[in-house]
Amino acid sequence: MSKSGSQEEYDYLYKIVLIGDSGVGKSNLLSRFTRNEFSLETKSTIGVEFATRTIETQGKVIKAQVWDTAGQERYRAITSAYYRGAVGALLVYDIAKQATYKSVERWLTELRENADRNIEIMLVGNKSDLRHLREVSTDEAKEFSEKHKLSFIETSALDSSNVELAFQNILTQIYQLMSRPSHGPIVTDDPTPTGVSVDWNNNNETATKPSNCSC
Amino acid sequence: MNQHHHLSTSDTNSPVKETFWRFSSRKTPGIAKPINNHHAPHKFEKFNGNIIPTKKKEYDSSSIYNHNQYISKDSITITNSSLSSSPSSTLSTSTASTTTTTTTTNTTTSHLNVTESHLSLSASSSSTSSISSSPNSLNSSNSGIDHLNSNNNSNNSNSDSNNNTPNIVGNKYNSERSRKFAKLLHGSNVDLESLKKLGWCGIPTLYRPMVWKILLGYLPSNGERREEILERKRKEYRDSLPQYYIHEDKRTEPDKKTLKQIQLDVPRTNPNVPLFQQSLIQEILERILYIWGIKHPSSGYVQGINDLATPFISVFLSEYVEDPFTCQVDKIDPNILAKVEADSYWCLTKLLDGIQDHYTFAQPGIQRMLAQLRELLEKINSSLCSHLADQDAQFIEFAFRWMNCLLMREIPFPLVLRMWDTYLCEKEGFGVFHVYVCAAFLVQWSDDLKQRDFPDIMIFLQKPPTQNWEDRDIESLFSTAFYYRSLYEDAQSHLKSNKLFK
Structure with a gap:
């Protein structure tokens, strides 16, 4: 069942999840994108928080439902329930904390096991304003994302850089993916059963995708 | 800082x-x-009609809407519970008629008890401070429906039947409640059932630290042994602290991870309460959470537990400082802070013992x-x-x-x-x-x-x-x-x- 917004008109509705380790800035990416707000005092996210924003891309109006999730490992068992119907994921790490980057692979596994296999994934190195504290080089992350066929961007929710672009890009990619003949317009149904092994090499916009969309 | x-x-x-x-x-x-707030009796009309099973409806409404029957001070002896908080006007009416009491009879069979629980709500007319002791509930019997036999414990309140003039009755009522707490707590052995009944409707700020500790089982109800036990528990906590100060190299990986997570969460705990932005308090919170986490490996520290620790710190501080929310912690005697820390740790432990599967x-x-x-x-x-x-x-x-x-x-x-x-x-x-x-x-x-x-x-x-x-x-x-x-x-x-x- 699709969850629709009432008042505004839009062509497409996409659900996107924000995942990544605790403290990498997921909540602030969400508030920056949906309300243009940033706070140093954001409380830790418990469960899930939700916000929407409508953007325009390629002449289409797209409403993004963004789900911000808790980062602590204990919550993964719960968090995976929130992946249901997500067509995009921003996998966030903190460029100033190597450990959060190291976790990226585990998060990929997490998505592989719980999300729709066609989910569009973007790797996001947040806190790019902390140049002097950088622990993860741009090149390294770029290389990693190429290897895993993810899109990649560095952002700063604090100074706003690239936040808009990150969401704009992933939404556009999803739109392009969805508007291919093999896909219906919106995927918001339950994901394929867990445990299906996914060939991640297929999971980018240039590769052909199996048409297993569940719409 | x-x-x-x-x-x-x-x-x-x-x-x-x-x-x-x-x-x-x-x-x-x-x-x-926000619904109602002031005019309790109307509240249930707003609930879309479907909260009261039709069979019981008539009976219920009569008990709900009829305040005065229950608000008499002596109604504390009523066996089934009524949570009633009365605005002072109602209160004055009822205090004037202390005789109406025990009229709610025990004649109902236990199956009907359910329908006897009744509520009267109120505005707290006298409460100005947001942390005031929520004194407005006259009747303090709680969890009533299966408390048919509880009258024995609730006689403490019967003593002061008096004739207050209506305009001072609110204050009178507050101090009366405080007196009841004082009386209960200063006996050599606190009657827990009575304490729970009295406390259900709110505990005066002054008594909150002690009552919480007793209710959680951290302090014994027996007054004589309290100091000794406090001393022992505080020492026990102090002795566990070296685990916290252990050098990083000697920590296990999971412990390191736990500490990292806690250090991430502590600064963003209650960011809107100045108390928790002070570095000394943040250090206390960090130690409490870490020690708890490593001692409870089945759940470990889970985000949200940090929130649960904060009421203890603030309430136990209130034993020593007037306004814990805004006090300058670095001006407080470190020995006091150490006591607050140990007490908070143990009480958090007691609390979490009861809900541990929330975090496994x-x-x-x-x-x-x-x-x-x-x-x-x-x-x-x-x-x-x-x-x-x-x-x-x-x-x-x-x-x-x-x-x-x-x-x-x-x-x-x-x-x-x-x-x-x-x-x-x-x-x-x-x-x-x-x-x-x-x-x-x-x-x-x-x-x-x-x-x-x-x-x-x-x-x-x-x-x-x-x-x-x-x-x-x-x-x-x-x-x-x-x-x-x-x-x-x-x-x-x-x-x-x-x-x-x-």
Whole structure:
């Protein structure tokens, strides 16, 4: 069942999840994108928080439902329930904390096991304003994302850089993916059963995708 | 490090942000109108008609709407429970007629008890401070429906029958309550049942630290041994501290991870309460959480537990400083801080012992409570329940945090202390009554929620308009919750098993 917004008109509705380790800035990416707000005092996210924003891309109006999730490992068992119907994921790490980057692979596994296999994934190195504290080089992350066929961007929710672009890009990619003949317009149904092994090499916009969309 | 200016800094995603500092200027409530508050008897008319099973309806309404019958001071001896908080006007009426008491008879059979629980709500006319001791509940018998035999314990209150003039009756009433606490606590052996009955409707600030410690079983009810036990427990905590100061190289990987997580969470705990922005308090909180975490490997530290530790720190500090929320911690004697820290640690431990499966793998305790909440809502307000279902708004999506942090993220901090007074007086602790409270919390926005579609439901519920809530809003919430429990407890009891519900 699709969850629709009432008042505004839009062509497409996409659900996107924000995942990544605790403290990498997921909540602030969400508030920056949906309300243009940033706070140093954001409380830790418990469960899930939700916000929407409508953007325009390629002449289409797209409403993004963004789900911000808790980062602590204990919550993964719960968090995976929130992946249901997500067509995009921003996998966030903190460029100033190597450990959060190291976790990226585990998060990929997490998505592989719980999300729709066609989910569009973007790797996001947040806190790019902390140049002097950088622990993860741009090149390294770029290389990693190429290897895993993810899109990649560095952002700063604090100074706003690239936040808009990150969401704009992933939404556009999803739109392009969805508007291919093999896909219906919106995927918001339950994901394929867990445990299906996914060939991640297929999971980018240039590769052909199996048409297993569940719409 | 002085961080008092944090007050003025901008947004967090907390619904209670910057709120309680402005309690006196109650602003226009948000989109949703808080129901009732002042005029209790009308409250139940608003619940869309479907909370009271038709069979019981007539009986119920009579007991609900007839205040005076129950508000007599002596009504504390009534065997079944009534949560009544009375505005002073009502109070004066009732004090004038002290004879009406025990008229609520025990003649009802136990099956009918359910219908006898009655509620009268009130505005706290005398409460000006947001952390005032919520004194407005005259009748303090609690959890009544199966307390048929409890009258023996509740005689303490019968002594002062007097004839107050109406205009001072509120204050009189407050001091009377305080006197009751004093009397109970200063005996050589505290009667726990009486204490719970009295405390259910709120504990005066002055007595809160001691009462909480007794209710949690940290202090014995026997007064003679208290000092000795405190001394021993504080030492025991002190002796465990070296584990915290251990050199990083000697820590296990999981311990390092735990500490890292705690260090991430401590600075963003209660960011709107200046107390918790002070570095000494943050260090205390960090140690408490870390020691607890490594001593409880089955759950370990889980985000949200940091929230649960804060009421203890603030309440136990109030034993020594006047206004713990804004006090300068670095001016406080370190020995006092050490006591507060140890006491907070042990009380947090006691609290978490009761709800440990909230934080173990997959958090079965929370899943169970969510399932209970859904079942309850179906009975209380099926139309809201089906609206949520139609909109595909899942309980795990909007109510997970309510369970995980016991509504601490939704309710202004000073009122959380008031909520805990009641939870601590519940015989089943924090895990059971809370579900009814959450149901009441949800249902009070029923009309509003039914107009909303999925995204708006979510956005509304993750930041409900509670910013300007006062004591009376909590009283009213609890009254409703109490009422729900009296109606539905039996039906829910099968859910108490440890099964997982999805």
